[in-house]
Structure formats: C-alpha cells, structure tokens
Amino acid sequence: LGATKADNEELKHAQQVISDSVQNARTVQALGNEKELVELYAAMVRKTAIGLPQRNVLAGFAFGLASAVMFFVMAGGFYFASFLIQSGEAKFSDVMKAFMGIFYAGLGAGQAASMMGDATKAKVAAHDMFKLLDRRSKIEGLEPMGETPVEIEAGLIEFRDVHFHYPFRPQVQVLKGVSFTIQPGQAVGLVGPSGGGKSTVMALIQRFYDPMQGTVLIGHQKKPLNELNIRFWRRQVGFVGQEPVLFNTTVRENIMYGLDDGETISTERLEECQQMANLGFLFKDGNKGLDTEVGPRGNRLSGGQKQRVAICRALVRNPSVLLLDEATSALDTQSEKVVQDALEAARKGRTSFAIAHRLSTISGSDIILVVSEGFVVEKGTHDELMKLEGVYHKLQMQSQH
Numbered sequence: 001l002g003a004t005k006a007d008n009e010e011l012k013h014a015q016q017v018i019s020d021s022v023q024n025a026r027t028v029q030a031l032g033n034e035k036e037l038v039e040l041y042a043a044m045v046r047k048t049a050i051g052l053p054q055r056n057v058l059a060g061f062a063f064g065l066a067s068a069v070m071f072f073v074m075a076g077g078f079y080f081a082s083f084l085i086q087s088g089e090a091k092f093s094d095v096m097k098a099f100m101g102i103f104y105a106g107l108g109a110g111q112a113a114s115m116m117g118d119a120t121k122a123k124v125a126a127h128d129m130f131k132l133l134d135r136r137s138k139i140e141g142l143e144p145m146g147e148t149p150v151e152i153e154a155g156l157i158e159f160r161d162v163h164f165h166y167p168f169r170p171q172v173q174v175l176k177g178v179s180f181t182i183q184p185g186q187a188v189g190l191v192g193p194s195g196g197g198k199s200t201v202m203a204l205i206q207r208f209y210d211p212m213q214g215t216v217l218i219g220h221q222k223k224p225l226n227e228l229n230i231r232f233w234r235r236q237v238g239f240v241g242q243e244p245v246l247f248n249t250t251v252r253e254n255i256m257y258g259l260d261d262g263e264t265i266s267t268e269r270l271e272e273c274q275q276m277a278n279l280g281f282l283f284k285d286g287n288k289g290l291d292t293e294v295g296p297r298g299n300r301l302s303g304g305q306k307q308r309v310a311i312c313r314a315l316v317r318n319p320s321v322l323l324l325d326e327a328t329s330a331l332d333t334q335s336e337k338v339v340q341d342a343l344e345a346a347r348k349g350r351t352s353f354a355i356a357h358r359l360s361t362i363s364g365s366d367i368i369l370v371v372s373e374g375f376v377v378e379k380g381t382h383d384e385l386m387k388l389e390g391v392y393h394k395l396q397m398q399s400q401h
Contacts, residue, residue, distance in 0.1 A: 304335030
C-alpha cells in the first residue's frame with residue numbers, strides 16, 4: 001500500500017493490470033503485448049516512487065531519533081540513580097524498580113514512534129475498506145426486501161416505456177422507451193444490431209439494474225419488479241451466457257450451485273435435467289459421470305460441454321423464465337447442433353428469451369423483438385418480419401452473405 005491515498009489508488013490499478021494479464025495470459029502472448037504491459041505496470045509503480053528516497057531518509061532520521069531518545073533516557077536515568085544511591089536518599093532496589101518502569105515506558109514510546117509511517121498507510125487502507133463496507137447498494141441481494149408472492153405467473157413479463165442508461169455512462173441512453181408484453185410459455189428472440197440494447201433487456205429482467213424511467217411488470221397482477229423480493233425473483237430466472245463460468249470442482253457440485261442453501265433435488269429430477277441438457281458425454285471415454293472434475297474455470301471440458309453443464313445448472317431450479325445470451329456463438333457447428341438441441345428442450349414449457357448471432361437459431365420463436373438504437377422497432381414472427389422487409393429482413397440478408 002502507498003503512503004498516500006493517491007499512491008494507494010495507483011498501486012491498486014497496477015495490481016489490477018497484473019491480475020488481468022495473468023488471467024488472460026494466452027491473449028497477451030498471442031497479441032505480443034508482454035513488453036507493453038510490463039512498461040505500463042512499471043510506469044504505474046514508478047509514480048508511487050516519486051519522493052520515496054526523501055521519505056525514507058526522513059523515516060530513517062525519525063527512527064534514529066526515536067532510538068536515541070531511549071538511550072538518552074537510559075543514560076540520564078543511570079546518572080541520576082547513581083547520585084541518589086551515593087547520597088543515601090534511595091536504595092538500589094527502589095531505584096532499579098523506578099528506572100525499569102521509565103525504561104520500558106521509553107522503549108514503548110520509541111517503538112510506537114517508529115510505527116507512525118505504517119499507521120498512515122493503515123489509515124488510508126482503512127478509509128477505503130470502510131468506504132466499501134458502508135456503501136449501500138440500490139439493489140440489495142444479501143438483505144432482500146420486498147414482497148414474496150405466494151402465487152405469481154412469473155412468465156408474464158411486460159416492459160412499459162422503459163428508459164435506461166448505465167450509471168458509469170449517463171450520457172449514453174441505451175433504452176429509450178421500450179415497451180412489449182410476453183405471455184407465459186412464449187419463446188422470444190431478441191435480435192438487432194450490436195449495441196442496440198438486447199443484453200440490457202436481459203440485465204433488467206434479472207434485475208441487475210432498475211429502469212431510470214418506466215416499469216417492468218410481472219404476472220397478471222402487474223407487480224412492479226422492483227417491489228418483489230429479489231432472491232425470490234432470481235429463483236424464477238435461469239441464465240445461460242456465451243461463456244459459462246464453472247468452478248474448480250465436480251460437475252455435480254457445479255450443477256448444485258443452481259439450488260438455494262439447504263435445497264435438495266430428487267434423483268429423478270436430476271436425471272431429467274441431465275437428459276434435457278444432453279450430458280451423456282459424462283458417462284463415456286473414461287469420465288466419472290457427475291463426479292467428473294471440470295478443472296479451473298472448466299478448462300477440462302470443451303466449450304460445448306461447458307455450455308451443457310451450464311444449461312443443466314439453470315434447469316435444476318426449474319425456472320419460469322430462461323434467458324439465453326448468445327449461448328452457442330462461441331461453438332463450432334457440431335457442438336452448436338448438440339447445444340441447440342439441449343436449449344430447445346430446455347425452453348419447452350417456460351418463457352424464454354434468446355439472443356442469437358445466428359438468426360436461424362431463433363427463427364422458430366413465437367415472437368421476435370428487433371431492438372435497435374434503444375427502441376423495439378419491429379416485433380412479430382419470422383414470417384411476419386420478413387414480409388415487412390425492415391431491419392430484421394436486412395439482418396437476415398446480411399447473415400446469408
């Protein structure tokens with residue numbers, strides 16, 4: 001940690017550079033950026049070294065002075081003690097008791113003085129720590145408030161004039177008045193140009209953010225999403241992203257992360273989820289079934305295999321809403337076919353939203369929402385949108401070339 005708040009911030013940024021570089025070592029080496037990153041890190045650390053020799057010299061003088069005080073106190077104490085004993089005004093034992101008390105008091109004061117530099121660093125660190133601890137999130141997941149409905153049709157979702165911008169980019173309006181209604185059990189495709197707001201719609205459904213204006217309503221009762229218990233709501237939602245996150249443990253443990261604390265799942269239900277997610281590969285080629293170790297970040301499994309484990313993890317909680325964010329975009333053709341079959345099985349009987357880079361994978365959706373520049377510019381089935389010859393038709397033509 002640095003001696004000042006500015007030094008502390010600079011060192012934190014430098015540590016983040018090191019962390020990101022190590023975690024993405026292959027990308028760094030593939031791009032040949034090793035020297036640039038080393039120079040960037042060195043430049044960040046070098047800023048904190050400005051004035052460091054002077055500070056260290058002053059600290060050395062302070063430490064020497066603090067130590068000298070102790071020895072001066074000892075010398076003066078011995079001199080005065082000898083004078084008292086010689087004059088008969090005090091006994092040797094009494095003098096030593098008083099002297100040792102003064103000696104240890106001086107020793108403690110000297111050691112405390114030498115720690116003043118560390119105390120300054122600790123003050124900066126404690127300030128940052130308590131600032132983080134005292135920060136109140138606008139969406140509190142650990143201490144959730146709000147209503148937990150006994151019965152609600154979670155698959156009925158309505159966006160009503162939703163406006164949104166990200167807190168770190170308030171000048172960029174991502175959604176500019178999005179409105180649509182999805183009925184329970186409908187399969188929804190979200191398509192549109194990059195940056196149009198598709199992933200933002202999914203983030204709002206998961207309630208990672210609340211709209212700046214407008215409302216997300218749930219169920220026939222039209223319950224505002226921000227009034228529902230957030231832990232209850234997120235149990236109704238399953239999510240499978242482009243790059244699934246698996247933990248360094250067995251497939252079984254990774255699947256069980258989809259359950260609440262203390263919640264169990266029957267063997268029959270687990271086998272049903274395995275079949276829907278097409279996890280048959282776990283029982284072939286020497287694998288140990290659900291006890292197969294996936295390795296750090298799931299690197300012992302292929303991309304398609306990790307996706308299927310993530311699909312199974314989403315299904316064990318039997319969500320009413322399933323969100324698929326380009327779940328097959330990073331896969332080869334063969335793996336995509338297997339994962340797509342698993343996704344189609346998973347979408348049956350529940351409301352689902354799918355973002356897909358290959359439009360053929362969502363052409364069979366009950367309704368397709370075309371999101372562009374913050375608006376839902378078109379909606380309908382594949383055939384209806386193709387007849388309009390608008391944005392969706394243009395995207396289809398581009399995907400075929």
